[in-house]
Amino acid sequence: MELNKAIKARHSTRAFKSSQVDWRDLMDAIDAANQSPLAGNHNHIKFIIIQHKDTIRQLAKHANQSWIAQAPSLIAVCADDKFLEEHYGERGRIYGKQQAGAMVQTLLLKLTDLNIQSCWIGAFTDELVRQTLKIPSHIQVEALIPVGKENKSKATPQRRKKKLLEKTIFWDTWDMDRKPTTFEEPTRQ
Incomplete structure (x- = not known):
């Protein structure tokens, strides 16, 4: 898919089919995200691929968004902001947020290119997500991305x-x- 088509086709999907996404497609999307611009070429972003249904259900509760539980896969995007702060001081945290946003956007566009739907979730209880995924306390959870094939028989809000x-x-x-x-x-x- 050409870039303009992916940009215009990408939308937040909140209804998924139960079929699992091919792990190679998830790896391909994360590899694309890894090509995003980096502050000083320091990659401090980490990804966790979650496919265990009970874990996805727990994360849906931590985000207070029950529809997330339908997603066959979920990608947690995490950042080690302390790493960038050591290199850039206070600005490192800002660079970290910018870098995470660039990576998430690239990830979403590549998923769209692969005909996999997703939704960028930024509202969740950080500490509960960290506990569920056994993420160290110095690592920030930047986003949760439910991914899968869209279930078009269920209502998904129209793109604004x-x-x-x-x-x-x-x-x-x-x-x-x-x-x-x-x-x-x-x-x-």
């Missing part, structure tokens, strides 16, 4: 319409008077 570019882009400065339109060059003063 995104804001128009005119409402999200400014030129040169934060100035409401110089907004572009999609097909016109911005006016300069």
Whole structure:
């Protein structure tokens, strides 16, 4: 799939078929995520692939989102922020969040490319997720990503319409008077 198609096709899926995702596809998606930009080329992101149903059910409870329990697989994206803080001081934590976000986005796009659906979950009880997955206390859980084939017979919310570019882009400065339109060059003063 070409990149623009993957970007537009990607959506948050909350209804999955029970069939397991091929582990090679999960590895392929994580390998793609691993190609994401890294602060100082220091990779501090780790992935946990979860396929045990009881563990996925527990994680669904920790996220207070019961639908997650249907997913045949789940990927936990974790970060060792202390590693980056040692190299960059306080900014290391910011770089870590940026790096995790880039990796998650790349992971989601590659899963879409492989015709595997997913959803980026950021709301969960960190300590309970850490306990369930036996994650050391200095490691941050950045995201939980349920993955699988979409069950189209169950209702999944429609993808929300995104804001128009005119409402999200400014030129040169934060100035409401110089907004572009999609097909016109911005006016300069």
